[in-house]
Amino acid sequence: MHRNLEAAAELVAERRKNISDIRAAIAAQEKVIAAGEQRRQAHTLQAALGDVAAKDTLAKLLHEDIAAERILADLRLSLPQAERELAYAEQAQKAAEAEFRRTEVVRLARERVAAAAEIDKAFADFSAAWSKYETIGRALFGVSDDNPNQIYLAEHLDGLLRLSAALPHQPFFDLRHRHSFAAIGGGAPLAVAEAAFWRLPPVEEVAA
Numbered sequence: 001m002h003r004n005l006e007a008a009a010e011l012v013a014e015r016r017k018n019i020s021d022i023r024a025a026i027a028a029q030e031k032v033i034a035a036g037e038q039r040r041q042a043h044t045l046q047a048a049l050g051d052v053a054a055k056d057t058l059a060k061l062l063h064e065d066i067a068a069e070r071i072l073a074d075l076r077l078s079l080p081q082a083e084r085e086l087a088y089a090e091q092a093q094k095a096a097e098a099e100f101r102r103t104e105v106v107r108l109a110r111e112r113v114a115a116a117a118e119i120d121k122a123f124a125d126f127s128a129a130w131s132k133y134e135t136i137g138r139a140l141f142g143v144s145d146d147n148p149n150q151i152y153l154a155e156h157l158d159g160l161l162r163l164s165a166a167l168p169h170q171p172f173f174d175l176r177h178r179h180s181f182a183a184i185g186g187g188a189p190l191a192v193a194e195a196a197f198w199r200l201p202p203v204e205e206v207a208a
């Protein structure tokens with residue numbers, strides 16, 4: 001896909017150069033024609049008086065001026081065609097860019113779904129570890145000594161405060177501050193939600 005985009009860009013550059021070259025050639029021929037009358041005038045008197053060399057020079061200059069006018073006319077005719085070709089090339093480049101973006105979206109979205117699947121796997125592993133952690137916490141609470149501050153002890157033995165402090169700052173900090181209204185849990189696995197959002201084929205759900 002990169003090659004198509006590069007080829008389209010190269011064609012646009014080529015078409016623009018063609019137009020630049022044609023316009024430069026038009027300007028050059030216009031200078032030749034503008035100077036033609038002055039060049040011929042220097043020999044018209046001698047030619048009128050019968051000077052053969054002056055007549056030959058005048059004929060040569062006239063021939064050159066006529067050729068320059070013909071070339072100029074052809075160049076002016078070619079310019080609109082060159083401009084149309086540039087427009088077609090620019091349209092093709094835009095189409096190639098749009099196709100490239102669509103392809104990149106699909107490629108990157110698939111990579112993101114794969115990353116989301118890794119997160120889902122990590123969540124599943126965490127859930128299993130957390131279940132074990134909670135079970136051990138309840139056992140610890142059951143064998144701990146009675147004391148007047150049993151509620152305080154229970155709050156610490158459930159481990160949630162330590163879990164909160166151990167969470168990575170991102171993305172949980174952003175989730176709490178930017179999306180405090182968001183529901184916690186109950187939705188599809190992240191990889192499934194990502195695939196649906198980017199309109200990719202559905203992926204298998206990771207068992208929790």
